Amino acid sequence: MNLLDKINAQLKESALKQDKDKVLTLRLIISALKDKEIEKRGAGLKDTSIKDEDVIAVFNKMLKQRRESLEIYKKASRNDLAEKENKEINIIQEFLPKQLDDNDTKKVCESAIKEVGAVSIKDMGKAMAILKSKYSGSIDFSKAGAFLKELLSK
16 A cells, blocks of 8 residues: 555545544645646656655655744744644654654764765765665655764864
């Protein structure tokens, strides 16, 4: 079962349970995925079907948006809106592969640096390309970027 099927199944289940928050979030996800499909169609691609990589890319984009909103709401003392964003983040993360923790992220960054022979901050793009090809969806690239900068600036 691919991710899109899992999302649709969760939507049906949540609708039956009358879990309004989850239903709204899942509908947002499906809407974003339909936008992605339209974007592919507009680009003239023959295969416009949504693959798991597309779903993960949409999830990462949505998570980034929600985390930014969460910080803004916390600074503005809007706990009600911050709580809503937090719920949406948790629902989206249910569908993502398990994220690497900080220690594992640092280890894979070190191995990527060794793999490409990076010696300076100029080589950061090469190391990041390795990480994106191997760990897409299971690594927080903002943390990985920070670790790469730290390791390459020594």
